[in-house]
Amino acid sequence: MDPAERVEAALLAHPSVARLHGGVASYLPGRRVDGVRLAERTSVSVVLRPGRPIPEVVAELRAAVREVAGDAPVDVTVADLEQT
Structure with a gap:
């Protein structure tokens, strides 16, 4: 699996x-x-998805990406919130 695909899987x-x-x-x-x-x-x-504090989720996503992509800095953009 390509590194980009591993990051994709970790995020999803x-x-x-x-x-x-x-x-x-x-x-x-x-x-x-x-x-x-x-x-x-x-x-x-x-x-x-709405329901959790965005800063907490971003921190969790950053950690998940680092686990699969290494120690490079990780920029997380929250492009939108899903409508319920």
């Missing part, structure tokens, strides 16, 4: 993440991984 496994947002992307052969860009800094863009 979090119960507060409704989906990834296409504000950033990684391009793989024959596939685009929306919501994840790996470089000197890892950037992710997510749409969250």
